[in-house]
Amino acid sequence: MTVRTRFAPSPTGFLHIGGVRTALFNYLFAKQQGGRYILRIDDTDQERNVESALAPILHGFRWLGIEWNEGPEVGGPHAPYFQSKRGARYQEAVDALLASGHAYRDYARPEELDVERKAAEAEKRQFQYSRRWMASSAEDRARFEGEGRKWVVRLKMPREGKLVLPDLVRGDVEFQWAQEADHVIQRGDGSFIYHLANVVDDRDFEISHVIRAEEHLSNTPRQLFMVQALGYPMPKYAHLPVVAEPGSKRKLSKRKLEQYLKNPDFKKVHDHGTQIAQAMRLTTAAETFNPVIVDFYEQVGYLPDAIVNYLLLLGWSLDDKTEFFTRDEMVKSFSLERVQGAPASFDPMKLQAFQMRYMQELPLAEKVARARPFVDKAGLTVDDAKLARVVEALGDRIKVFGDILIQGAFFFGEDVSYDEKAWQKRVMAPGAVDKLAEYRGWLAGREAFDAASLDRDTQAWLAERGWALGDIVHAVRVAATGAAGGPGLFECLALIGKATCIHRLDRALARARG
RNA sequence: GGCCCCAUAGUCUAGCGGUUAGGACGUCGGCCUCUCACGCCGAAAUCCCGGGUUCAAUUCCCGGUGGGGUCACCA
Numbered sequence: 001m002t003v004r005t006r007f008a009p010s011p012t013g014f015l016h017i018g019g020v021r022t023a024l025f026n027y028l029f030a031k032q033q034g035g036r037y038i039l040r041i042d043d044t045d046q047e048r049n050v051e052s053a054l055a056p057i058l059h060g061f062r063w064l065g066i067e068w069n070e071g072p073e074v075g076g077p078h079a080p081y082f083q084s085k086r087g088a089r090y091q092e093a094v095d096a097l098l099a100s101g102h103a104y105r106d107y108a109r110p111e112e113l114d115v116e117r118k119a120a121e122a123e124k125r126q127f128q129y130s131r132r133w134m135a136s137s138a139e140d141r142a143r144f145e146g147e148g149r150k151w152v153v154r155l156k157m158p159r160e161g162k163l164v165l166p167d168l169v170r171g172d173v174e175f176q177w178a179q180e181a182d183h184v185i186q187r188g189d190g191s192f193i194y195h196l197a198n199v200v201d202d203r204d205f206e207i208s209h210v211i212r213a214e215e216h217l218s219n220t221p222r223q224l225f226m227v228q229a230l231g232y233p234m235p236k237y238a239h240l241p242v243v244a245e246p247g248s249k250r251k252l253s254k255r256k257l258e259q260y261l262k263n264p265d266f267k268k269v270h271d272h273g274t275q276i277a278q279a280m281r282l283t284t285a286a287e288t289f290n291p292v293i294v295d296f297y298e299q300v301g302y303l304p305d306a307i308v309n310y311l312l313l314l315g316w317s318l319d320d321k322t323e324f325f326t327r328d329e330m331v332k333s334f335s336l337e338r339v340q341g342a343p344a345s346f347d348p349m350k351l352q353a354f355q356m357r358y359m360q361e362l363p364l365a366e367k368v369a370r371a372r373p374f375v376d377k378a379g380l381t382v383d384d385a386k387l388a389r390v391v392e393a394l395g396d397r398i399k400v401f402g403d404i405l406i407q408g409a410f411f412f413g414e415d416v417s418y419d420e421k422a423w424q425k426r427v428m429a430p431g432a433v434d435k436l437a438e439y440r441g442w443l444a445g446r447e448a449f450d451a452a453s454l455d456r457d458t459q460a461w462l463a464e465r466g467w468a469l470g471d472i473v474h475a476v477r478v479a480a481t482g483a484a485g486g487p488g489l490f491e492c493l494a495l496i497g498k499a500t501c502i503h504r505l506d507r508a509l510a511r512a513r514g
Numbered sequence: 515g516g517c518c519c520c521a522u523a524g525u526c527u528a529g530c531g532g533u534u535a536g537g538a539c540g541u542c543g544g545c546c547u548c549u550c551a552c553g554c555c556g557a558a559a560u561c562c563c564g565g566g567u568u569c570a571a572u573u574c575c576c577g578g579u580g581g582g583g584u585c586a587c588c589a
Contacts, residue, residue, distance in 0.1 A: 010589050042589055083589095110587085126516060127585095152587055170519065179517055179585095187587040194589050218518060218584040239519080242583070247524075249582050265525090265540080313526060313538090320528035321537055340527080342520045343582055350526065350539040360552085396552040407551085422549090473548040485550020 003035025004208045007068075008198070010042045011053035014287070015060035015294040017346060018213070018243035018252045021311045025240060026211045027066050028312075028334040038205055039071030043084045044197050050084065060294040064304045065327065070205075078205045083197045086204075090192040093200045093230060094153055094185060102229035103185060105151040107144035108133035128159070129182050153186035155222060163221050168209075168238035168336045175221045183222050199223050203232040211238045211336070214343075215251065238336045241315045244343040252346055254293055257286045266291060269348040273300040276402030279409070280377040291348055301374055301401025302351075306358040310351045314344040324357070356399050367391050371404045378405050380412045389495055393487040407486070411495055416482030416504060418511075426474040426484075433512045435467070436475045440505040443498075451494040458490070479508035 007023035009015075030037040039061070043050050058072060070076025080086065097103035112133070120127035135141045135151065144151070158177035165173045185196040202210060217239045227234055242251045246263045260266045269291050277284045277299060290296055297307055309325055317340075318325075318333050325333070359367070368388045375382050382390070390411045391398065397407040410416045426432065442461055448454070462469060477489050480501055486492055493501050 008589085012589090045588060121515090124515080167519095173518070175518075181585080184587050189587080191587085193587070198589090213583090214519065215583055216589095239583095241520080244582080249520090251583075310526095315526090317527050319537090323526095323538060340520090344527090345525055347525050347539070353539055356552090394551090397550075399551085426549095469548055477549065483550080487550085489548060 001208055002206075003030055003033035004038060004206050005030040005035065005211055006038040006040050006202070006205060006207050008040040008042045008201075009057050010045075011050050011057065013053040013056055014254060015057045016252070016254055017292055017294060017311070020060070020064065020066070020294060020307075021243050021314050022211070022213050022240060023061065023066055024308060024311055025316070025334070025336075025339070026209075027068075028330055029209065029211060029336060030069075031331045032334055035208070036069040038076070038078075038207070039068035039081065040201055040205065041072060041082045041084075042194060042197070043082055044192055044194055050082070056295060060298070063298050064294065064308055066308070081205075083192075083194075083201065086197065086201065087192065089200050089204060090186075090197055093196060093226075094192070097155070097185070097226065097229055098153065100229060102156055102225070103153050104131075104156050104182075105135040105141060106131075106133055106154045106182070106184075107135060107141075107147075107149040107151050109149065126179070127181070128178070129154075131182070150188045152184045152188050154182040154184055155225060157182050157222070157225060163224060165220055165224065165237060167217075168236055169339045170217075170239060170341055173217065173220075177221070180221050180225070185226075195219060195223055196226065199226040199230070199232070202235055203227070203230070207235050209236045209238060211240065213242050214239045215242060238339065241340050242343045243314055244345045246346055246348060248345065249343040251343075252292055254290060257290050257292070260292070265347065265349045269352060272400075272406075273402070275406055276300050276374075276400070279402070279405035280374065281379075282377075292346075299402075301370070301403070302355050303358045303362075306355040307351065309358070310354045314346065315340045352399065356396070359399060360396060364388070364392055367398065367401075371398065371401045374401050374404050375412075382412060386411075386495070393491050393495060395487070397486070410481040410483060410486070410492070414500060414503060415507065416480075418478065418482045418508075419484050422474075422478045422484035426478045427508060427512050429475065432472075432475040433509065435472050436479055436505065436512075437509055439472050439476060440502065440509065443493075443505070444502050449494055449498045449501075451488070451490040454490040454493055455488075476505075480504050 005026040007019070007026050009019060009023075027037045029035075041050070041054060054072065061068070068074060070078065071081045094103065098105070108129075113129070116130060117127045133144060133149070134154075134156075135144060141151075157180045161177050163175045163177060165175065167173050183193070183195065185193050187193065201207075220237060224234070244250055245252050245256070246260060246266045261270060273289070273291065273296055274284050277289060282299060283289070288295060289299070294307070305327075308327075308330075312325060312330055312334075313323065316334070316338055318338065362370075368384070368391045371391055372387065375387060390408050391404065394404065394407050398404055427436065446457070448457075459469065462472070473489055477486070477492070478484065480496060481492055496504070
């Protein structure tokens with residue numbers, strides 16, 4: 001049997017980080033088994049804009065390197081891969097279910113159902129539809145329609161016995177059929193409900209393994225009921241733990257940014273990204289710019305490999321020590337048996353740690369190339385040679401590519417903005433301004449402005465006066481870069497260049513002296 | 515609330531009857547250093563509770579408690 005897995009996003013316009021984890025597991029499992037991974041679009045409920053709402057999702061997956069073998073844009077033997085275009089197949093299934101008595105036309109009005117539901121609630125018993133408006137014959141239909149009623153199609157669920165669902169992650173899970181409601185599968189307007197579409201598609205696409213998040217576990221009985229009623233082969237199921245909020249076990253949602261920002265780690269990552277976005281004058285609407293959405297990481301300059309590696313470890317592990325995996329290693333070592341059952345909290349700091357590690361392994365030339373777009377988007381004009389030197393000087397300070405604009409801000413442009421705390425501590429320190437002025441004078445008088453000679457000659461100059469490097473270095477740094485930290489001072493001065501250095505020192509002196 | 519799932523430090527996890535309970539992120543302390551970052555060294559911190567089973571339970575069973583998912587003419 002060929003393994004075929006699928007991920008089925010709804011075109012919402014955003015690629016959710018939890019969705020990526022689920023997609024990744026599907027992708028890895030299929031690849032490992034020599035199978036195929038399919039992307040199917042669950043757009044039964046979308047009227048329009050599917051194209052534009054889908055584009056960011058496809059883009060996100062491509063950016064992450066999670067490519068699908070069949071689906072939108074790549075096609076495949078079972079096209080179309082859009083639920084909205086498969087209505088005829090769903091209708092056939094509904095007709096079959098109706099014909100075999102596994103489904104019925106129901107003419108109940110919503111209010112009437114509500115009355116039953118409330119009554120059950122009042123009596124503290126489980127609601128079970130009376131099937132009072134179930135049409136069992138042509139006569140029933142005529143009568144109900146005569147009353148001006150409209151129908152929906154409901155599943156006629158068993159009301160006794162149990163279902164044992166063999167789950168690859170959780171083992172056998174038992175459900176009582178009587179607990180299951182007569183779910184609607186076709187709406188009054190003729191459109192189809194997801195569960196029906198899902199079952200038909202999984203069969204049509206020959207899906208062998210349904211790997212999805214736990215939130216779908218309780219949907220499985222009604223889906224299996226349809227699978228059996230329609231005589232479809234039963235796929236294997238694996239219900240993954242949900243990806244949870246930072247510091248909690250609740251399902252991660254993209255609608256709760258405000259709340260997540262109360263988490264210090266999440267806020268840190270978000271604010272850092274915002275700073276970068278602002279340097280590029282990007283809009284940072286919560287809808288699109290949010291660490292729960294993959295697009296955030298692309299815009300800020302994370303590495304896809306770091307994100308994928310991090311996500312791999314959300315709910316899965318190989319052993320007690322291996323944390324870093326190449327794509328090939330992931331494919332080779334992934335297994336559903338080692339998937340965790342409990343929710344896994346999304347930890348943005350750990351993601352960042354992976355990011356840093358992957359960044360460290362990147363050759364300089366590639367770092368430079370990938371930092372380029374950020375510099376351009378910020379509207380800075382920097383030639384390749386200087387950019388390369390800046391990236392090299394910044395070293396590990398560039399944790400995400402966008403950091404070139406934060407950590408390296410003072411390498412570009414004429415003026416800098418001062419870190420007020422550092423300014424007070426370093427420039428306004430007693431005696432610092434006079435020494436700064438003297439050093440400025442000496443600096444202005446020299447020709448050579450490379451880091452090595454600046455370093456050597458400054459030491460000599462200091463020695464003449466009986467000063468130590470510590471007497472001037474901090475004030476000079478703040479005056480020339482505006483920042484409290486950064487690469488070696490002489491490296492900074494050399495990169496900034498003599499003219500700009502002098503200009504900045506003059507400006508700082510003027511500011512310090514009021 | 516019903517049904518279902520789950521339970522090792524703040525977080526991700528290893529463990530599958532006997533371990534000083536291992537690793538990673540984070541935290542704290544130190545070293546390196548012109549600063550910051552990196553790096554290095556070290557430290558604190560975990561088996562939800564109660565019953566069984568067993569010579570022996572973090573590990574197996576049951577119960578409780580806690581957390582989560584789900585209960586739509588959303589997907």
